[in-house]
Amino acid sequence: MDALLNGNSTFLELVNGWLGYIVKHDYSKATYASYSSKLRHLLQYVGHIKLNELTREELQSIFVLIEMEKISPNTIGNIYSITKKVFHFAIKMGVMKENITDHLVLPKRKPYVPKVYRKLEVTRLLSLTKGSKLDIPVTLAVNVGLRRGEILSLQWKDIDFVHNTILVNKGTSAPDVDHFPKSDSSIRLLKLPKKVGNMLKDHLVEQKNSFLKFGITHDVNTLLFCKNDATRYNATSLNKMFKKLLIDNKLPIIRFHDLRHTYATMAHNNGMPVKHLSRSLGHSTPAITVEQYVHI
């Protein structure tokens, strides 16, 4: 720590100290990026103010200003929880006495209600993607309920055509391309629906042929869904391609991740027990499944 941090330091200096000395070391890169960008909302108003001149009332008025920027209540909640950590750090470092983030009044967070496709729209979507680049990711999302990051990092060694299973044990997150599961319960061995298995078999043959043509090695580490040169697609590109497909074909606009919600809703409506569905999605408890994914 720059032993220089004291009551006369500015809020900006405090934030930089916390980000650089704590967050950079103890948290993931994605979290670091998320924290620093959210703190900018505060810095624009109070970055220059000295710590011993910052008051709870002032902080409260800053949150009102942020609300006026049309930032959603959920995001304001996020900004608040990060801010609280910053001041907690200040207290720990002995540069502030009380945590001025206590008892602030904030807008209530609202649950997100995803859009899901009905059977008819799913059928239409699948007929559109058939044979196209998006065939694999869309099918895996809508028929197996995989997350985007899980699809992007699936390798052929994760597919077992003998036992008809698919092993989900890694993910890909923006802005990095790190591999990690969302949580321990996200690691799971799933049954591969017959039609998906068949589709993957066909895809494997096609991919091998295409690789041969370009002189690229194909092995068990090859990604299921990748570009012609075997490299991974950028996660945001997948979203863009998906959205374009919907616009071009006048399908209702949903997010790629909503295909996972669609899968869950359909499975539930088809009578899949919640416990089973929860395992299939990789949730730690069935309560999450019911709360977040089943939209009738």
Add this chain to the structure above:
DNA sequence: CACGCCCATAGTTCAGAAGC
């Protein structure tokens, strides 16, 4: 122009803790 990458920032997911 279409495609794909990178970056910045907003918003969502989901586990675990806290509160009832």
Add this chain to the structure above:
DNA sequence: GCTTCTGAACTATGGGCGTG
């Protein structure tokens, strides 16, 4: 036991930019 809150890590979106 449940519901609600918190927080880390994820996904979404859009602009800019390079390539073909």
